Structures are given as C-alpha cells and as structure tokens.
Amino acid sequence: MHLHQATPLIPSRALSLLAGRDVWLKMEAFQPPGSFKIRGIGLACQHYLHQGAERFVSSSGGNAGMAVAWAGRQLGVPVIVVVPETTSARAVELLRQENAEVIVHGASWQEANHYAQSLSGSKDAFLHPFDDPLLWQGHATMIDEVAADGCKPDVVILSVGGGGLLNGVVEGLQRNGWHDVPVIAVETEGAASFHAALQAGHTVELAAINSVAGSLGAKRVSEQSLRCAATHPIHSALVTDSQAIAACSRFLNDHRVLTEPACGASLAVIYDSHPLLAAFRKPLVIVCGGATVTAEQLWHLSEKR
Incomplete structure (x- = not known):
C-alpha cells in the first residue's frame, strides 16, 4: 500500500495558449499532506x-x-x-x-x-x-505515472531546494527509458545552491538564503544532484522572488490551485517565457504544491512586490 496518491496529469489550456506550446501539469499539490x-x-x-x-x-x-x-x-x-x-x-x-x-x-x-x-x-x-535514496525512489513514481498515462514530455520543469525532487525525477526518467528528456531545474536567485554547485563543479554552502521561497532554502544541494547532472541533461534556470510570487497568483487564477513560491519558481518559467523554454514544444511542469501557504500570505507577498 502506498501512502501517496496517484495525482492528475492535466493539459493546461491557459498555459498552453500563453506559451504557444503544449503545457502539461503533474498536480502534486493534490497530495493529502499538500506536496510531492x-x-x-x-x-x-x-x-x-x-x-x-x-x-x-x-x-x-x-x-x-x-x-x-x-x-x-x-x-x-x-x-x-x-x-x-x-x-x-x-x-x-x-x-x-x-x-x-x-x-x-x-x-x-x-x-x-x-x-x-x-x-x-x-x-x-x-x-x-x-x-x-528512499526519498528519490518514492519521488520517481510521479514519472512512472506520467509514463503510464501515455504522455511523454520533451522536457520536465521542476523546482530545486535540496535536490530531492530533482533526484527522484531523474531516477524516474531513467528507469522509464526517457534518457532523452531533459530537466529544467529552477531556483530563485536568493536560494540557488544547485546553480552554485554546477558553476563550482562541487557542492558549495551558500552564506545565507535570501528568498521568500523558503522550501528552496537548502544552503547546500545534495551530492546526488550533481551526480544527476553528470548522467542526465539538466539545465539550470534562475527566477526572481517577484516572478515566483506572480506565477503563484496567476496560477491560482488560471487553475484555482494555491501553491507556494517554491512551486511558483517552476511555473514562472512558463509565465515569463524563460529563454530555455524556446527549444521545447511539450513541457511538463511538476506542480509540487506547498503545505503551509495561505491565500492571505500570498496576497501579502504580492503586495510587497
């Protein structure tokens, strides 16, 4: 028996029209505790x-x-x-x-x-x-579900904090034979430990986390995330806090689903037409969720920006 639920895989009409491409969403925000x-x-x-x-x-x-x-x-x-x-x-x-x-x-x-x-x-x-590794093995099941639904994206967009989601998605892609499906790994500029590790060639500890995306606030990304980058095509993307917050607000309007800024970072790649998106026609966004965010908190964050 699994404790997690199989989550919906849905085509987003709003994001597809906006982006001019076929955008799919893996709705991990619908897990009972609120996230993947x-x-x-x-x-x-x-x-x-x-x-x-x-x-x-x-x-x-x-x-x-x-x-x-x-x-x-x-x-x-x-x-x-x-x-x-x-x-x-x-x-x-x-x-x-x-x-x-x-x-x-x-x-x-x-x-x-x-x-x-x-x-x-x-x-x-x-x-x-x-x-x-047990966490990565479990997170990989979301890609198993995507494959079982018969939908093969040409890129997966996800947020990176400590790297658990990234590690699991790469494991899922590889065990389903999707070695040709790259990942866009998104962080906010004030919590970019994975980006810093890629630049340095080894994990580094950030001096501080300066981002409202608290769930991305790991000062050092996992070593496994760097190993994933060596065995799978991964592109690092950075967005601002303002972009992440705005993406949450727009997603709430478009899909009636409340997510935290850490999740908004991934959605911002679509909403703000990040240059990395140009090479792909069928992106899958992991809507990772957010267990503790409230509509009032999101509103206050939006007002401050």
Missing part, C-alpha cells in the same frame, strides 16, 4: 517501520515535516518534528493537527536538524527532508 514529499517520505516511513522503528523524527516545518507527520498518523507511529524559530504559527498548527509533537529550536533549519538528530535513538527513524 509524501511520495518519498511515505516510502521511507513504511521502510523504517518494517525495520522496527517505533517513532519518526524530522527536522522540517514545511512540506517534509508535514509529510512525516501525516505518514506517522496514517501508520499509527508517533512523530517528533523539530522546527526552527522562523517557522510560521500556521505551519506549527498544521503539524499539531496531524498529532505530531512539535519542538521549536534554533534560528535556522541547520540548527533544528542538528537537534533533531540528537533526539533520534535506537528505536527511532530520522527522516531527512531531501537527502535519502
């Missing part, structure tokens, strides 16, 4: 439960933490989620709704993560937000 994260985290939670784990420990106040909390409730396993002080009250409320014990610790995710790892005992399973 449940695919990999659900698989990992089931794996660790089978190995005897009696509690799940996570270090994310965003989509990953929500996925762990939701999976724990479904499986009847207690969950601790350690979140940094910057986590919104809304996110903490949602985590507690899933019966998770929430501990607020540290000024950054790195500090929360270190503390969460210190809490993890021999009967606990620690769920990393993005850097675990």
